[in-house]
Structures are given as C-alpha cells and as structure tokens.
Amino acid sequence: MMAAKHHVTIKGNKEGLIFLLDDSCTFETLLQELRYKLEKTHQKILTGPIVHVFVKLGNRSVSESEKQSLIAAIKSKGNLIVQRIESDDDDADxxxxxxxxxxxxxxxxxxxxxxxxxxxxxxxxxxxxxxxxxxxxxxxxxxxxxxxxxxxxxxxxxxxxxxxxxxxxxxxxxxxxxxxxxxxxxxxxxxxxxxxxxxxxxxxxxxxxxxxxxxxxxx
Amino acid sequence: MGEAIVITSGKGGVGKTTTSANIGTALALLGKKVIMVDTDIGLRNLDVVMGLENRIIYDLVDVAEGRCRLPQALVKDKRFDELYMLPAAQTKDKHSVTPDQVKEIVTQLKRESDYVIIDCPAGIEQGFKNAVSGADRAIVVTTPENAAVRDADRIIGLLEGENIKSPKLVINRIRANMLKSGDMLDIDEICQVLAIDLIGIVPDDEYVIKAANKGEPTVVNPNSKASIAYRNIARRILGDSVPLMPLEGKEGVMAKVKKLFGLG
The missing domain is CATH 2.160.20.70 (Pectate Lyase C-like)
Known part of the structure; x- marks a missing residue:
C-alpha cells in the first residue's frame, strides 16, 4: 500500500506537529495512510507528552464527517490534540x-x-x-x-x-x-x-x- | 469617411428592412450620399421593398468572392440623387461570406459615402455577426410586444459584446388606440427595460404595406404618419433634436386647456 509518494507528511515546529496531507489522492487512501503511520511507523515520536497537531489539507475540501474521521484517527493516539484543520479551499468559503x-x-x-x-x-x-x-x-x-x-x-x-x-x-x-x-x-x-x-x-x-x-x- | 449603421432586431418581422429602406431614403432626401447593404443572404428583401429587384446584376457574395468589383455591384436608385444599394445573394446562404469580408466591403463603402445602412437578418447567428462586423453604430428595431422586446434586449447585450456602444432604439408599429387603452406595452416601459436611447417611434400605418408592395419607400409620401416618423429619425441621426411626434393626431382644444391646468 505504500506507494512511491507519501500522502501524509509529518513535520515538527515550535508549536507542535504539522500534518501535511496530500490533496491529490482519495480521502480513503489518505485516511488509511494516516492510520498506518500513526500506528506503525511513527510510534516513537508519537508517544510521550501532549503534542498539538495542525492539519493542512492543501486544496482538498472535506465534509464535516470526513473532518471528524480525521480527528478520530489522530486522537487515537492519546497524546495528540488536534488544534486546527486548515484547507486552502476555505478561502473560497x-x-x-x-x-x-x-x-x-x-x-x-x-x-x-x-x-x-x-x-x-x-x-x-x-x-x-x-x-x-x-x-x-x-x-x-x-x-x-x-x-x-x-x-x-x-x-x-x-x-x-x-x-x-x-x-x-x-x-x-x-x-x-x-x-x-x-x-x-x-x-x-x-x-x-x-x-x-x-x-x-x-x-x-x-x-x-x-x-x-x-x-x-x-x- | 462615412459612418456605418446596422439596423437589427433579433426577432424577425418587426420591420428591419422597412426601417432600413426608409431611413436610407430619408437620409438621401436630406442630401446625403447613402449606400444600403442587404446582408440577409438567401432571404433578400431590401431590393423588393425599394423596387430595385429587376436591376440587380451582381451581389454581396460576388463582391466577396471577387467575381466583380464593388462599384459594379452597386444598384443606383434613380429616384434620388445619391442613393445606392448593395443587394444580398438570393441563391446562397449566410455562410457564403465571413464577417471579415463584410467588414472590408463596408469599410470601402464608407470611403465613398456619408452613410452606409446595413440591413441585418433576423437571428443571432452568422448572419448577425456578418452584419454587425463593419458597423460603427446600431439601431435596434422593436415592436411593443413582449417577445420583440425580449429579443431586442438580447441583441443589445450582443452588440455590447461586439463593442458597438450605445445602440439606439426604434419602436415600430405603435397603435395609438391600443396604447391608450393599455393593451399595448407602454413606450416608457420598453425604454426602462432596454435602457438605451430612443431615436424614434413609428406608428402602425397601412400605407407602409402599400408602399412596400409598390416598391416605393414610405418616406417619399409626405402625408403618411410613418413617413414623418422616419424622416424625424433621419434628422436625429444627423444630430438634430426633433421632438417625438404626438401619436394621437391633432390635440383637441379641450385637451390643450386641460393640459394648461395640469389635468391632462
């Protein structure tokens, strides 16, 4: 399932972690990869003290239920708190x-x-x-x-x-x-x-x- | 260098050709050199209305395709000093010429004359595009009917797209009695919807039909009301300010007195 291109990129800054989510793949792929990364590959970084998470969606616009499933996936790790979900599409809104x-x-x-x-x-x-x-x-x-x-x-x-x-x-x-x-x-x-x-x-x-x-x- | 004016309407049967023939003739009567161009290829009428049908040798398509020189195709109307017509072809269709070709022809005609009056076919397709391509100004003809006003509105929008700014409006076939009883669209109402300058109103006049069948433009007869209306439009094109003619004929003494006291 891991294609050559990563759909989920995790970066850190002073305030916490930034999840850069690719906007060209399907939402399902995105969610799967997000769960996979949280549970399998990035376990070490993602344990410990409370970390604030900022999610950037690029040009993807998500429905309220999709937003909830993103939050749920990230929340499954007890120390992650979703601060904000941003989409460039919000400009249109x-x-x-x-x-x-x-x-x-x-x-x-x-x-x-x-x-x-x-x-x-x-x-x-x-x-x-x-x-x-x-x-x-x-x-x-x-x-x-x-x-x-x-x-x-x-x-x-x-x-x-x-x-x-x-x-x-x-x-x-x-x-x-x-x-x-x-x-x-x-x-x-x-x-x-x-x-x-x-x-x-x-x-x-x-x-x-x-x-x-x-x-x-x-x- | 003359000016090219396209007479258009969108809807068929509102009197584009009659208006073209009469405005052209009226301008010629006022001493201008006028060339009328019929762009309704396949359904030419202007020559019939003008009574010049039997003198056509070459037409617009012949000129566009180089079968003759432009002056050869012009038909002179002998009743007037300087009135000419470039007829449309009857055997071809609208696609036999391109807007660029018509524009080139109109530009050449403008050099030779004071006014080029372009009679536009009904519709908004190729024929319309051909007709407006060379025009500097436009006169939109409508009648006091909803469908005609709707189409006129559409045409005004398209003319704006063709960069012909501020077209002028002619309301044709007005019946004074129906206007009075409120059964016909009000002139003010039409002007409000279309929001362009009114250049003339033409009363419905049986003489127009009679004259067209005789092949003689209405304006030649000074006794017809429509004739006076067309002459007024021609004078307004030249820049004179002429008041709109009263539709009711002569006002009675009582009406005048009432008006004086602000009751009319």
Whole structure:
C-alpha cells in the first residue's frame, strides 16, 4: 500500500506537529495512510507528552464527517490534540461571506455569476439571470431570474428595490411569482426560505428574519 | 469617411428592412450620399421593398468572392440623387461570406459615402455577426410586444459584446388606440427595460404595406404618419433634436386647456 509518494507528511515546529496531507489522492487512501503511520511507523515520536497537531489539507475540501474521521484517527493516539484543520479551499468559503459590488445591466441571455454575496447596482432583465453562492441585493429592477445560495445555502436571501422576477431560486427551492406569493406593491422586498418555503417580506424586516447577516448594531 | 449603421432586431418581422429602406431614403432626401447593404443572404428583401429587384446584376457574395468589383455591384436608385444599394445573394446562404469580408466591403463603402445602412437578418447567428462586423453604430428595431422586446434586449447585450456602444432604439408599429387603452406595452416601459436611447417611434400605418408592395419607400409620401416618423429619425441621426411626434393626431382644444391646468 505504500506507494512511491507519501500522502501524509509529518513535520515538527515550535508549536507542535504539522500534518501535511496530500490533496491529490482519495480521502480513503489518505485516511488509511494516516492510520498506518500513526500506528506503525511513527510510534516513537508519537508517544510521550501532549503534542498539538495542525492539519493542512492543501486544496482538498472535506465534509464535516470526513473532518471528524480525521480527528478520530489522530486522537487515537492519546497524546495528540488536534488544534486546527486548515484547507486552502476555505478561502473560497470566505468568498461566500464577502460582499461583491457590481454595476451594469444583465440582459436577456446573459448570466451574472458571483462566488460570494453580491450587491448589484442595475437591472436584471427578463431572460437574464443572476446567480450567487451567497445573498443577492439588487439596487434596480429584478425582472429576470435570481438564484441565491446556489451551493445549497438555505439562509440566503434575495432583495431588490423593484421586485418583478420571472423566477426566484434559493438553494434548491424554486418559486414563481405571482401565483405563489401574490403582492401588489413591488418595492424594496426580499425573498427568503421559511421552513423550505419561499416567502416575501419588506426589506426593513430583513434584520429580524436574518439577524446574522452583517447587522450593524450601532456603537 | 462615412459612418456605418446596422439596423437589427433579433426577432424577425418587426420591420428591419422597412426601417432600413426608409431611413436610407430619408437620409438621401436630406442630401446625403447613402449606400444600403442587404446582408440577409438567401432571404433578400431590401431590393423588393425599394423596387430595385429587376436591376440587380451582381451581389454581396460576388463582391466577396471577387467575381466583380464593388462599384459594379452597386444598384443606383434613380429616384434620388445619391442613393445606392448593395443587394444580398438570393441563391446562397449566410455562410457564403465571413464577417471579415463584410467588414472590408463596408469599410470601402464608407470611403465613398456619408452613410452606409446595413440591413441585418433576423437571428443571432452568422448572419448577425456578418452584419454587425463593419458597423460603427446600431439601431435596434422593436415592436411593443413582449417577445420583440425580449429579443431586442438580447441583441443589445450582443452588440455590447461586439463593442458597438450605445445602440439606439426604434419602436415600430405603435397603435395609438391600443396604447391608450393599455393593451399595448407602454413606450416608457420598453425604454426602462432596454435602457438605451430612443431615436424614434413609428406608428402602425397601412400605407407602409402599400408602399412596400409598390416598391416605393414610405418616406417619399409626405402625408403618411410613418413617413414623418422616419424622416424625424433621419434628422436625429444627423444630430438634430426633433421632438417625438404626438401619436394621437391633432390635440383637441379641450385637451390643450386641460393640459394648461395640469389635468391632462
């Protein structure tokens, strides 16, 4: 099972041990090799006083359960304490939290895509679409399609100063106005998911319904 | 050095060819040297609308493939001082010329004239790419229908991609009575969605059909409302500021009084 290339590299520094985990192999191979090294080859170094462990995953992004199995494997040695699991992919996750500001007009047949949340200054015309991994705020008319939380983030919202969409999507939920959420006034509204169902509310209610998004609390 | 203006719409049947013929003729009436180019290869119409069908010898594809010199292919309209047309081929299709070839031809024509009016085929494929390749400016024609406005929006997006900035809008076939009753898309609404400058509105006029069938551009008749609308567009192209024509015809005395008191 030991291929020419090592998938798990263990280095030491002042703070403790750094586990450099290769990001090109499968997660299974990685876990197997990690267990093998901990139990067979590196026994001597890994016994004794408490050692802090920093895990670096490179470009690999891991799910929560994969993270847990990594921690469990390392924890199996009583003296190892996992301090942090880092992935370069976290930068992309942080982009999700970042608010991008763009201006222009999305016309029919065009798609505007954004890795994070977006403040779009301008119109989204019928036949055009705006897709973001985070929230969508539009200063202008939303007449086309908007898809917030495109990676499955159900807490994402879509807000527009003039809400006249052909279709709204949040995560995997698709909603089609006006039959599903009739409204007369179409000013400064936002769409959100309430227990898996799309709802529309006035923009000034946003801080109550999604208190966690970038709230300004005053000083 | 003249200027090349492409007349386009995306959707078929909104009046690109009629608009091309009339804007071209109106510019010629205003004393400009105009060359109209039909790029709708395989479905040429401009020659029919202009009544020049029986005088075609060579066409755009002949020029592109070097079977004749460019001046040989130009058809002169004898009714006007300096109005010419470069017809499209009827037997070939859109792939028989490339955007570069059309661009080269249009550049040559620009040197010879004040305005080159390019009649674009419907659609967004090769024909569209051919037509816009040599253009400096664009006029987008739409009608007050959702489908036409949607396609116009798509075309404006594509024109921006072709680096033709700030195209102008012509709204064709407006019916004043339907506009009044609210059954037709409002002009303001269309302008709001498309967000480009309006260069003219043309009322729906039966005379346009009659004139096209006679092979005579509508603008020649000064009594038609559409004719006045096209003449106004031509003047706006030259840079004059001409107010949009009222659609309702002459305003009544009562309407004027009401307007005076801010009630109209």
């Amino acid at each position: 942080q982009a999700h939290d970042h608010l991008f500001i763009h201006k222009g007009i999305v016309r029919s047949g065009q798609t505007f895509e954004c890795a994070g949340s977006v403040l779009y200054v301008g119109d989204i015309n019928p036949g055009g679409s705006i897709v973001a991994r985070g929230d969508i705020f539009i200063m202008g008319s939303l007449r086309g399609l908007a898809h917030a939380g495109s990676d499955g983030e159900e807490s994402a919202v879509i807000a527009a100063s003039h809400m006249r969409p052909t279709q709204l999507r949040i995560a995997g939920i698709i909603s089609r106005p006006p039959d599903e959420w009739g409204f007369d006034e179409t000013h400064m509204d936002f769409a959100y998911l309430n227990e898996g169902k799309m709802e529309i509310n006035k923009l000034n209610q946003l801080h109550k319904i999604r208190p966690d998004i970038r709230e300004y609390k005053g000083v």
